[in-house]
Amino acid sequence: MSETAPLPDIDRYEQACDQAIAMCDGNLRSTIKALIMANEYLETELQELQAAVSAGCAPAVAFSGEVDTGSREEDASKQKTRLPQANSDAA
Numbered sequence: 001m002s003e004t005a006p007l008p009d010i011d012r013y014e015q016a017c018d019q020a021i022a023m024c025d026g027n028l029r030s031t032i033k034a035l036i037m038a039n040e041y042l043e044t045e046l047q048e049l050q051a052a053v054s055a056g057c058a059p060a061v062a063f064s065g066e067v068d069t070g071s072r073e074e075d076a077s078k079q080k081t082r083l084p085q086a087n088s089d090a091a
Helices: 009-023 028-054 072-081
Strands: none
Touching: 009 028
């Protein structure tokens, strides 16, 4: 079985640009606006994470080994449905 070589960065960026433009039906202004909004969202998330780390909090992913791929609502739902692990040393 042959493996395909990873795309060089320039090709990945070209492909990503094409996909972003296609998602906005070819409207370049809408594409730029969507990318700016996504960037602002990510900057806000980064600031919140940095503040939490500075305050001594760590994201749950650091302990569980899970990767967060969902929305905050999905994450909250997952947290509610998890059962606490029993501690055999607890009295």
